[in-house]
Amino acid sequence: MNFELTEDQSLIQQSAREFAETEIAPTVIERDKKAEFPTDIIKKLGELGFLGMMVSPEYDGAGLDTLSYVLAMIEISKVDASVGVIMSVNNSLVCYGLEKWGSDYIKNNYLRPLAKGEKLGAFALSEPEAGSDATQQHTTAVKDGNHWVINGMKNWITNGHSADYFLVMAQTDREKAHHGITTFLVEKGTPGFDHGVKEDKLGIRSSDTSSLTFENCRVPEENIVWEIGKGFNFAMNTLNGGRIGIAAQAVGIAEGALDAARKYAKTRKAFGTEIANHQAVQFKIADMAVKVDAAKLLTLQAAALKDAGQKYLKEAAMAKLYASKVAVECALEAIQIHGGYGYVREYHVERFLRDAKITEIYEGTSEIQRIVIARELLKD
Numbered sequence: 001m002n003f004e005l006t007e008d009q010s011l012i013q014q015s016a017r018e019f020a021e022t023e024i025a026p027t028v029i030e031r032d033k034k035a036e037f038p039t040d041i042i043k044k045l046g047e048l049g050f051l052g053m054m055v056s057p058e059y060d061g062a063g064l065d066t067l068s069y070v071l072a073m074i075e076i077s078k079v080d081a082s083v084g085v086i087m088s089v090n091n092s093l094v095c096y097g098l099e100k101w102g103s104d105y106i107k108n109n110y111l112r113p114l115a116k117g118e119k120l121g122a123f124a125l126s127e128p129e130a131g132s133d134a135t136q137q138h139t140t141a142v143k144d145g146n147h148w149v150i151n152g153m154k155n156w157i158t159n160g161h162s163a164d165y166f167l168v169m170a171q172t173d174r175e176k177a178h179h180g181i182t183t184f185l186v187e188k189g190t191p192g193f194d195h196g197v198k199e200d201k202l203g204i205r206s207s208d209t210s211s212l213t214f215e216n217c218r219v220p221e222e223n224i225v226w227e228i229g230k231g232f233n234f235a236m237n238t239l240n241g242g243r244i245g246i247a248a249q250a251v252g253i254a255e256g257a258l259d260a261a262r263k264y265a266k267t268r269k270a271f272g273t274e275i276a277n278h279q280a281v282q283f284k285i286a287d288m289a290v291k292v293d294a295a296k297l298l299t300l301q302a303a304a305l306k307d308a309g310q311k312y313l314k315e316a317a318m319a320k321l322y323a324s325k326v327a328v329e330c331a332l333e334a335i336q337i338h339g340g341y342g343y344v345r346e347y348h349v350e351r352f353l354r355d356a357k358i359t360e361i362y363e364g365t366s367e368i369q370r371i372v373i374a375r376e377l378l379k380d
């Protein structure tokens with residue numbers, strides 16, 4: 001596989017880096033402290049095409065490949081993983097599935113504004129009693145004339161407060177188990193649909209996460225995405241791409257931690273010299289760099305396979321599993337290199353650790369990624 005960047009890919013990477021440094025970095029500590037959603041930043045990201053990166057220009061997207069998306073995700077998450085996850089959910093959990101499986105009606109009415117960043121999307125699969133065991137959907141949808149009536153609750157929904165459009169998985173035929181799950185596009189403001197309070201989280205605090213409730217929420221039939229009974233298939237296939245996005249987010253956090261550690265080690269003095277001259281610190285930095293590169297290569301591999309139209313389910317799971325572990329490890333080492341300074345907000349690395357942890361949990365825990373990888377390796 002050749003990962004030499006094209007001119008376009010380099011430009012995307014550069015513009016994401018500049019945007020992150022000039023527009024995101026100045027407010028990152030304060031937004032994290034206050035758990036404040038980055039409304040203006042998301043608006044600007046949308047105007048620049050970063051919220052519908054892989055959507056074709058036919059539907060107002062940027063028409064870029066997954067590799068470009070990964071590069072942009074890394075640059076943004078290196079500075080602020082909260083902005084990274086908001087961007088990732090809109091791109092890979094919402095826009096991707098709508099373009100691939102949505103009807104013309106869905107694409108024209110919902111995908112276009114999502115791809116332009118005029119509207120924001122959310123993906124609602126998890127429930128209070130259906131997290132890793134996602135086939136156990138309790139939310140139901142029952143047909144009534146040319147509408148479907150949704151009842152139930154969703155949990156841990158990224159963009160739960162800020163999104164305009166929600167992709168909601170609901171059981172439409174209990175007897176068919178996971179083949180009886182259907183995806184509905186629900187608009188914010190639909191009667192019977194509401195969100196719970198914003199979760200007070202350890203990390204990615206500037207992104208919002210909340211539960212959703214549905215009480216006799218009527219959704220028109222044309223808002224079914226793909227087909228009745230295809231909802232679980234939709235969710236799983238969408239999550240395969242989503243996991244590449246989260247792997248890229250984790251690589252960004254790990255790279256951010258490495259950059260911070262290198263910078264600090266070259267200025268901080270102890271025992272008569274910069275701490276970068278001590279082998280104890282050098283070894284940590286060397287190990288971090290190896291892990292970051294390995295995680296990045298796994299992530300680029302999964303993206304390249306997806307772009308080539310090849311199967312990437314196992315590789316996406318491998319990338320997410322490894323990159324999320326590396327993000328946690330690199331953040332921890334960066335704190336250790338910073339000593340006491342690493343334990344306070346000002347130096348960013350404590351936030352990297354808090355933000356890194358969720359990458360081992362959402363869009364499939366590390367244990368679920370291992371299940372996906374092992375099943376692929378052991379089948380036949």
Ligand code: CAA
Nearest residue numbers: 125126131132133134135156157158236237362363364368
């Ligand atoms: N890609 C495509 N299809 C998949 C798949 C994948 N990664 N994983 C499972 N499937 C398919 C299987 O092929 C099977 O299809 P058929 O029945 O049609 O043959 C079907 O799904 C059921 O699979 P299993 O029989 O293997 O079912 P299982 O219950 O033993 O395992 C699971 C399923 C892999 C554990 C699945 O439930 C899973 O991935 N769970 C994790 C869910 C998850 O990632 N949730 C995150 C939600 S989003 C989020 O985090 C919030 C946010 O806002 C960011």
